Amino acid sequence: MSVYLCPECDLLQQAAPVAPGSSVHCARCGFRLHRAQANSLDRTLALTLAGVILFIIANSFPFLSFQMQGQVTETTLSTGIVSLFNQGKGEVALVVFFTSILAPGLQLALLLMVLVPLKLGRFAPWLAQLMRLFRHLRPWGMMDVFLIGILVSVVKLTEMATIVPGVSLFAFVVLIFVLAAAQSALDPEIVWQRVPLRPPVRLHPRAGEAVLGCETCELVVPEAALRAAEADRSCCTCPRCGSVLHHRKPLSLQRTWALVIAALAFYIPANVFPIMTVTSLGNAQSDTILSGVIFLLNHGMWPLALVVFVASIFVPLLKLLILFLLLISVRQRWRWRPVDRTRLYRMTEAIGRWSMVDVYVVTILVALVHLGNLASIQAEAGAVFFCAVVIITMLAAMSFDPRLIWDTTARPAAPDPPAP
Ligand SMILES: [Zn+2]
Ligand SMILES: [Zn+2]
Structure with missing residues (x-):
């Protein structure tokens, strides 16, 4: 059991x-x-190796090329990031670099470093640290959202120029599926069961005993046994992966309130200020998020208009409203429908990343279109605010502790151990 x-x-x-x-x-x-998972080690390792090859191809060859009046601009995956830096939007460039290149690349590298020694039957002492990092990176890899960004960008540019997909784009699309398959084929237990407990501690809780659960490696430890085993009494770190253990996320409500209010404050300039300026044959036109949606609608691209509207305008607001509702419900100690409120929370965690679409669209457009007065696209302040809204709402959802929803309906929670 x-x-x-x-x-x-x-x-x-x-x-x-x-x-x-x-x-x-x-x-x-x-x-x-x-x-x-059946045969998890072999399947995940095979998919990871395929992923590494695709990742190298995706980052080495032309991604998209933009042809207009005889002029051709070729871009690689990182061109947009460099362009954003050059336009003084370093914050956005960093977020795009982290979510579209660094996080997926690191995930592949970490999987390889964990699985190869495991396959060879060797024990690597850094196994737990690598797995912990892999677990924390998971929500930040957003290649699938980037792909939707490519689709929107190509549609926006079809009237202006010819867009030709490069080798990298095909590798990138396959990589999205391969990485997703590798993540779902991985059964973390095959790794965790090889990691020895430090200090060795009794695991099976007795009836009625208070336990601590690790959110990273899912180990469950009786609190009394762990306190007895930890010599310095600075309780409690997970004996398997080294994460700090809490009954509840520390200062969860305060942190979530602060982040929700910050995100709401940024939501206004994100929608009021333009996110980019398009210069075409000397005419400059600024686009806000909403005018971008209207552009797609006017050109008969209503499915994409719907995707951008939902992802960029509706989802961030919905997420903030849900978090607001959850915070109020915990504060007022509501007993109303805890299962549904937990589901709502799970939804906010899952949908938040899709709001990055518009940030990626701006990145791809500034990479492709820089032909001076003939045609160029400049990222604007709205993009920085919008990027901040997406990241802050993701952090807000992560800092909320859904167990607080249940505290009023279940047995009284055990108090958090005093800080060392
Ligand atoms: Zn752990
Ligand atoms: Zn549960």
Whole structure:
């Protein structure tokens, strides 16, 4: 029997091992606690190796080329990032670099560094640290969102010029699927079961005993046993992966409130200021997020207009409203529908990244279109504010602790250990 502590509703439960392909879900809130995979090591390793090759191709060859009146501009994946830097939008350039190149590349490298020694039957002492980093990077790789950004950019430019896809683009598209498949083929247990516990500690909790759950490696430890085992009493770090353990995320409500208010404050300039200026044959025209949606609508591209409207205007606002509702509900100690409120929380975590589409569109457009007075595109202040809204709302969702929703409905929560 395996012991699970649900990270979303804090229910302690145990389940028998399940067949490969099946999942263990929380009995109370429905969160997926574990998914068993057949042949996980070999499949993940094969997909990772394919991913590394595709990643190298995607970053080495022309990505898209832009042809207008005999002039050709070729871009690679990183051209837009360099252009943003040169236009004084370094903050946006850094975010785009991190989410579209660095995070996916690091994920592949980390998987390789973890899986190769495992396949060779060797124990690498840094296994736990690498897996921990891999786990933290996961929400920040956004190649799939970048792909939607490419689609929108190409549609926007079709009237102005001819866009020719390069070798890199094909590698990039396949890489998105390969990396997603590698992530879902990986059963983290195959790694974690090789990591020894430091200090060695009793794992199976006795009836009624307070336990601590690790959000990174999913280990469940009886708190008393861990406090007894940790010599310096600076309780508590996970004996397996080294993450700091808490009953609840520290200062969750204060942090989430602060981030929600900051995101709301940035949401206004993000929509009022233009995100880019298009200069074509000497005429300059500034575009806000909303006017970009209207442009797509006027050109009969209503499916893309809908995608951009939902991703850029509707989703950030919806996310902030949901977080606001959750914060109020916890503060007022509502007992109303905890399962549905937990689902709402899970939704805000899943949808937030899609708002990056417009940031990627600006990046791709400034990379492709820089032919001086003939045609050029400049990123504007709205893009910086908008990028800040997306990142801050993602951080707000991460800092909210959904277990607080359940604290008023379940047994009183054990107090957090005092800070060392
Ligand atoms: Zn649960
Ligand atoms: Zn851990």
